[in-house]
Amino acid sequence: MKRLLWCLVLLVAGCAASAQELRGGDELLSPEILPDNRVVFRLFAPGAQSVEVTGDFLPERETDGRKAEPMNRSEEGVWSYTTPAPLAPELYTYAFVVDGLRTTDPNNAHVFRNVATLYNIFLIEGGRADLYRVNDVPHGTVSYTWYLSPSTGEERRIAIYTPAGYESSGNKYPVLYLLHGMGGDEEAWLAFGRTAQILDNLIAEGWAKPMIVAMPNGNMSQQAAPGESSHGFEKPRFVLPHTMDGLMESRFPEVVQYVDSRYRTVRRKEARAIAGLSMGGFHALHISKQYPDLFAYVGLFSAVITPPDSVQSAVYDRPAEKLAVQFARLPKLYWIGIGRSDFLYDENEAYRRELDAKGYPYVYYESEGDHIWRNWRVYLTEFVPRLFR
Amino acid sequence: MKRLLWCLVLLVAGCAASAQELRGGDELLSPEILPDNRVVFRLFAPGAQSVEVTGDFLPERETDGRKAEPMNRSEEGVWSYTTPAPLAPELYTYAFVVDGLRTTDPNNAHVFRNVATLYNIFLIEGGRADLYRVNDVPHGTVSYTWYLSPSTGEERRIAIYTPAGYESSGNKYPVLYLLHGMGGDEEAWLAFGRTAQILDNLIAEGWAKPMIVAMPNGNMSQQAAPGESSHGFEKPRFVLPHTMDGLMESRFPEVVQYVDSRYRTVRRKEARAIAGLSMGGFHALHISKQYPDLFAYVGLFSAVITPPDSVQSAVYDRPAEKLAVQFARLPKLYWIGIGRSDFLYDENEAYRRELDAKGYPYVYYESEGDHIWRNWRVYLTEFVPRLFR
Numbered sequence: 216m217k218r219l220l221w222c223l224v225l226l227v228a229g230c231a232a233s234a235q236e237l238r239g240g241d242e243l244l245s246p247e248i249l250p251d252n253r254v255v256f257r258l259f260a261p262g263a264q265s266v267e268v269t270g271d272f273l274p275e276r277e278t279d280g281r282k283a284e285p286m287n288r289s290e291e292g293v294w295s296y297t298t299p300a301p302l303a304p305e306l307y308t309y310a311f312v313v314d315g316l317r318t319t320d321p322n323n324a325h326v327f328r329n330v331a332t333l334y335n336i337f338l339i340e341g342g343r344a345d346l347y348r349v350n351d352v353p354h355g356t357v358s359y360t361w362y363l364s365p366s367t368g369e370e371r372r373i374a375i376y377t378p379a380g381y382e383s384s385g386n387k388y389p390v391l392y393l394l395h396g397m398g399g400d401e402e403a404w405l406a407f408g409r410t411a412q413i414l415d416n417l418i419a420e421g422w423a424k425p426m427i428v429a430m431p432n433g434n435m436s437q438q439a440a441p442g443e444s445s446h447g448f449e450k451p452r453f454v455l456p457h458t459m460d461g462l463m464e465s466r467f468p469e470v471v472q473y474v475d476s477r478y479r480t481v482r483r484k485e486a487r488a489i490a491g492l493s494m495g496g497f498h499a500l501h502i503s504k505q506y507p508d509l510f511a512y513v514g515l516f517s518a519v520i521t522p523p524d525s526v527q528s529a530v531y532d533r534p535a536e537k538l539a540v541q542f543a544r545l546p547k548l549y550w551i552g553i554g555r556s557d558f559l560y561d562e563n564e565a566y567r568r569e570l571d572a573k574g575y576p577y578v579y580y581e582s583e584g585d586h587i588w589r590n591w592r593v594y595l596t597e598f599v600p601r602l603f604r
Numbered sequence: 605m606k607r608l609l610w611c612l613v614l615l616v617a618g619c620a621a622s623a624q625e626l627r628g629g630d631e632l633l634s635p636e637i638l639p640d641n642r643v644v645f646r647l648f649a650p651g652a653q654s655v656e657v658t659g660d661f662l663p664e665r666e667t668d669g670r671k672a673e674p675m676n677r678s679e680e681g682v683w684s685y686t687t688p689a690p691l692a693p694e695l696y697t698y699a700f701v702v703d704g705l706r707t708t709d710p711n712n713a714h715v716f717r718n719v720a721t722l723y724n725i726f727l728i729e730g731g732r733a734d735l736y737r738v739n740d741v742p743h744g745t746v747s748y749t750w751y752l753s754p755s756t757g758e759e760r761r762i763a764i765y766t767p768a769g770y771e772s773s774g775n776k777y778p779v780l781y782l783l784h785g786m787g788g789d790e791e792a793w794l795a796f797g798r799t800a801q802i803l804d805n806l807i808a809e810g811w812a813k814p815m816i817v818a819m820p821n822g823n824m825s826q827q828a829a830p831g832e833s834s835h836g837f838e839k840p841r842f843v844l845p846h847t848m849d850g851l852m853e854s855r856f857p858e859v860v861q862y863v864d865s866r867y868r869t870v871r872r873k874e875a876r877a878i879a880g881l882s883m884g885g886f887h888a889l890h891i892s893k894q895y896p897d898l899f900a901y902v903g904l905f906s907a908v909i910t911p912p913d914s915v916q917s918a919v920y921d922r923p924a925e926k927l928a929v930q931f932a933r934l935p936k937l938y939w940i941g942i943g944r945s946d947f948l949y950d951e952n953e954a955y956r957r958e959l960d961a962k963g964y965p966y967v968y969y970e971s972e973g974d975h976i977w978r979n980w981r982v983y984l985t986e987f988v989p990r991l992f993r
Contacts, residue, residue, distance in 0.1 A: 244839070262703035264651065314651035318707040324720045324830065325837040331713045333722075337837055349834050353750075354759060360745035361768075370743060379750075382866055441713065445738050448714040448726055450633070477771055 235259040235322055243293065245322040246309070246337045252301035254337070256309070258320065261292025263313050268296045270309030271587065283312065304341035305589060306409065308334035327406040330398040331441075331451040345416070346596050347409040352419035353379030357411050359401075359443075362473040366466045372439035373470070374401045376411050376428040377478065378418055387481045389603040390427045390474055392467075392510075393595075394491030394498045398453040400440035401432040407588040413595055424603045426488075429474045433491070433498055435462040459494055459519070461528025464501045471509060485547065488602050490514025492591045493559075497522075505530050507541040512602050514550045516594040517557050517586055520566045542575040548601055549577040552594040554584040624648040624711055632682065634711040635698070635726045641690035643726070645698070647709065650681025652702050657685045659698030660976065672701065693730035694978060695798065697723035716795040719787040720830075720840040734805070735985050736798040741808035742768030746800050748790070748832075751862040755855045761828035762859070763790045765800055765817040766867065767807055776870045778992040779816045779863055781856075781899075782984075783880030783887045787842040789829035790821040796977040802984055813992045815877075818863045822880070822887055824851040848883060848908070850917025853890045860898060874936065877991050879903025881980045882948075886911075894919050896930040901991050903939045905983040906946050906975055909955045931964040937990055938966040941983040943973040 235243040235258075245257040256268045269283040276283065286294040308327070311318050319326055319335050326333045338344060355378045361370040381388065393410065395403040404410045410428055417423035435457035438444040457463070475482050489510045491499040496518020503513045522531040542549075549570075553563045570577055580597055582590050624632040624647075634646040645657045658672040665672065675683040697716070700707050708715055708724050715722045727733060744767045750759040770777065782799065784792040793799045799817055806812035824846035827833040846852070864871050878899045880888040885907025892902045911920040931938075938959075942952045959966055969986055971979050 242839075258705075260703070260705045262653065263705070313702065313705060313707075314649070316647075316649045316652070316702060316707070317710055318702075318705070319722065321706055321721075322839070323837075324717050324722060324840055326715070326722065328713050332710075333708065333713060333715065340836075348836060349828070349832060351834050354761075356747050356749040358745050358747040361743040370740075372743075439738070443738060445740050447729075447737060448712075450711070451713055 243322050245320050246335075248337065248339065249297075252303075252339050252341075253298045254302055254339075255295060255297045256286065256311075256320070257322065258286065258294045258311055258313070259292055260294055260313055263288075263294065265314055266294040267312040268309055269312055269317070270307060271589070272298070272302050272305070272307045272309070286311075302339045304339045304344035306336060306338045306344060306347050306407075306592070308336055310335060328451070329403075329407065330453050343593065343596060346413050347592060348416075349412055350416055350419070352415055354415050355379050355411060355418075356381065357405060360477075361439075362470075362477070364466070365469055367435065369438055371432060372401055372443055373432065373473075374405055374430040375474070375478070376405075376414055376430075378414065378425040378427070380425065381427070381479075385479070386425075387479045388425060388427045389486035389488070390429055390471075390478075390480050391512075391599070391602060392470070392474075392487070392489040392499075393428050393430050394433050394489070394495030395430070396491075396493035396495050397434075397458055398451075399495075400434065400437060401430050402440045404428075404430050407592075408595065409592055410595065413592065414599065417596065417599055423599045426599075426603060427474070427478055427480060429470065431470050433463050433495055434458050435460075435466070459497060459523060460526050461501075461522075461530035463498050464505055464530045465528070467498075467502045468506060468509070484508055485511045486603060488512030488514065488548075490516060490550070490595075490598055491518070492516040492594075493586065494519055501530055503546075504534065504537045504541050507537070507544050511547040512550075513546055513548065514594070514598045515552070515563075516591050516598075517553050517559055518551070518563065519559060520562045538575070539573070542573070549575070550580070550598050550601070551577055552580040552582065552590070552597065554582050554586065554590045556583075556585040557590075558586060632711050634709055635724075637726065637728065638686075641692075641728050641730075642687050643691055643728075644684060644686045645675065645700075645709070646682055646684045646711065647675065647700055647702070648680075648682050649702055652677075652683065654703055655683040656701040657698055658701055658706070659696060660978070661687070661691050661694070661696045661698070675700075691728045693728045693733035695725060695727045695733060695736050695796075695981070697725055699724060717840070718792075718796065719842050732982065732985060735802050736981060737805075738801055739805055739808070741804055743804050744768050744800060744807075745770065746794060749866075750828075751859075751866070753855070754858055756824065758827055760821060761790055761832055762821065762862075763794055763819040764863070764867070765794075765803055765819075767803065767814040767816070769814065770816070770868075774868075775814075776868045777814060777816045778875035778877070779818055779860075779867075779869050780901075780988070780991060781859070781863075781876070781878040781888075782817050782819050783822050783878070783884030784819070785880075785882035785884050786823075786847055787840075788884075789823065789826060790819050791829050793817075793819050796981075797984065798981055799984065802981065803988065806985065806988055812988045815988075815992060816863070816867055816869060818859065820859050822852050822884055823847050824849075824855070848886060848912060849915050850890075850911075850919035852887050853894055853919045854917070856887075856891045857895060857898070873897055874900045875992060877901030877903065877937075879905060879939070879984075879987055880907070881905040881983075882975065883908055890919055892935075893923065893926045893930050896926070896933050900936040901939075902935055902937065903941070903983070903987045904952075905941050905980050905987075906943065906948055907940070907952065908948060909951045927964070928962070931962070938964070939969070939987050939990070940966055941969040941971065941979070941986065943971050943975065943979045945972075945974040946979075947975060 830840040
């Protein structure tokens with residue numbers, strides 16, 4: 216009887232259906248990372264007519280420009296695809312397309328959400344990608360907390376990373392404000408961005424100073440990430456009304472005020488950095504320019520530079536004048552990173568020419584690739600070691 | 605040119621593919637909750653031969669016992685299913701089965717992981733389910749942090765809920781230790797369990813005392829939830845070596861010690877509760893019995909009662925004697941909840957008879973249904989208002 220109960224404990228709640236099983240009882244492993252870093256993807260779908268794997272590790276197909284490859288069907292109905300060559304160390308995303316329908320891999324429960332789409336992930340270890348792993352090092356704390364925004368009158372959700380030792384040390388810490396892109400939210404840098412792992416690892420290696428990282432929600436139309444606000448489990452939207460209209464930038468001091476009041480921070484410009492990706496880079500640019508005494512370190516990761524034509528906001532007035540003030544006060548670091556094939560490359564190049572013409576110093580980092588998380592993780596690992604030295 | 609850039613900002617990173625779109629540009633809405641609380645599920649899959657919706661709101665089919673219903677195909681290739689009757693307020697889970705392959709709904713980015721399986725979720729508002737919503741009330745903070753476990757020599761991850769006002773009040777708080785089931789981890793109570801929302805809402809209504817909730821990982825073989833430990837993005841396993849072998853129970857004081865050292869807690873038995881579901885209920889039973897001076901409140905939610913035959917641990921020795929000591933010290937609350945069709949019902953009934961025979965007082969709550977999260981959420985809403993009065 217007791218044995219029976221134990222079998223039941225193991226079977227309840229659909230847990231036995233937690234992975235695809237073949238008739239022999241063998242569990243399907245997908246993705247399988249082979250010892251040489253080739254990767255095998257598998258899906259049991261005997262009724263399917265065609266199955267593709269689509270992922271950011273695949274080259275664009277000549278026929279249709281899609282990053283997808285057909286999978287092959289075994290007699291048993293298992294579709295599989297093996298990368299022809301080893302994959303370089305990196306955090307990758309993928310999904311399957313079964314008879315035209317995009318689906319996540321039922322054998323891989325690890326997914327990240329980007330706006331409204333789920334992506335399976337896997338990691339090839341080695342090199343810089345080891346900074347994206349959870350390693351056996353002291354870990355910081357990740358908190359999701361809420362602050363009352365005086366300007367909106369609403370509670371807004373913010374993600375905070377405090378480094379290992381924060382609780383016991385009694386020390387005060389510098390703060391990096393890290394901003395997401397359009398369509399992202401306060402969870403984006405922690406998921407695709409691997410911020411907690413990157414900071415844990417850089418700090419443990421002594422390559423970065425212990426610091427707090429504050430990740431607010433940059434869409435002023437949102438109180439919190441989809442599913443975390445009182446709007447319920449709504450469909451995440453890419454474009455929201457208040458994203459690049461001056462609201463986030465003009466009201467940013469209230470975020471700093473909250474973090475300074477809630478955490479043991481060093482309340483000086485030299486102990487504050489602000490960086491962001493895409494729209495978040497745009498925010499970082501305009502916030503640091505609008506409030507030239509707040510941040511000594513600025514990071515523009517594949518940043519949008521110029522405000523939309525349609526927008527009227529005092530934040531975007533007299534940009535050259537404000538930039539002159541900002542650079543007259545000598546930022547410790549003004550860091551610009553962009554991918555060579557990013558659609559914002561030209562806009563960034565024009566901005567750099569403007570900085571060059573005025574003799575404003577900045578550090579420039581150019582990478583391969585376009586407007587992708589892979590680059591933003593790299594930029595974070597390049598930017599963070601330069602802070603608060 | 606700027607207009608073109610803006611179009612590109614909206615299109616990059618696959619964001620335009622964030623939901624299924626029909627040829628007319630109409631976005632598919634799924635699930636759609638109709639004004640009368642009937643629910644429509646939709647999937648665009650023109651190539652599919654058969655599509656089913658499977659979910660916990662469906663009755664078991666007479667033919668095969670599965671909770672699934674066929675969906676109907678429109679001429680355009682949109683499959684849909686509308687519940688014949690309104691659904692009662694509740695948090696529900698579902699998925700689709702396309703030509704035999706289980707897949708999540710590509711139009712619903714809200715998923716919870718249970719062991720290795722992803723479930724789409726939706727919520728019908730009203731009644732007790734309003735406690736599962738994010739409402740416009742002050743919100744607590746959810747932190748994922750790590751503590752050094754002296755007994756394993758490893759860092760272990762723990763989730764902590766601190767109530768709204770914790771940071772500013774300076775008060776000391778009572779602590780509820782809330783334990784997950786086999787196959788779960790430190791994230792389980794926060795996802796399916798809606799612990800943060802339930803606590804926020806109960807506290808805001810004045811129905812529960814402000815309290816800290818500590819949710820450790822009860823699998824002593826795991827440092828952290830799958831994907832959050834140095835084992836990387838491994839496949840989550842249901843059965844791990846050290847789950848119900850006395851290890852978790854005997855070493856539990858180190859969890860209490862950590863929480864007491866890290867948070868402003870009231871360090872008295874009367875300010876400590878321990879509860880858990882299934883395996884976690886088993887842990888709560890045996891921990892509270894082993895350490896009769898630690899917890900004044902005990903909650904057994906669909907608990908396993910008896911240790912596995914094969915296990916030898918001093919924790920499970922002399923149970924009657926230890927229970928006598930525990931009840932001689934007069935627990936403030938010994939709470940037992942179970943579903944009428946739970947496979948552990950008989951074992952719980954036998955345990956209650958044992959308590960009755962000895963005259964040990966307890967509160968009993970019997971619900972419909974079996975070994976499911978729906979019951980555990982209900983039990984939490986019943987248990988928490990009784991604590992620390």
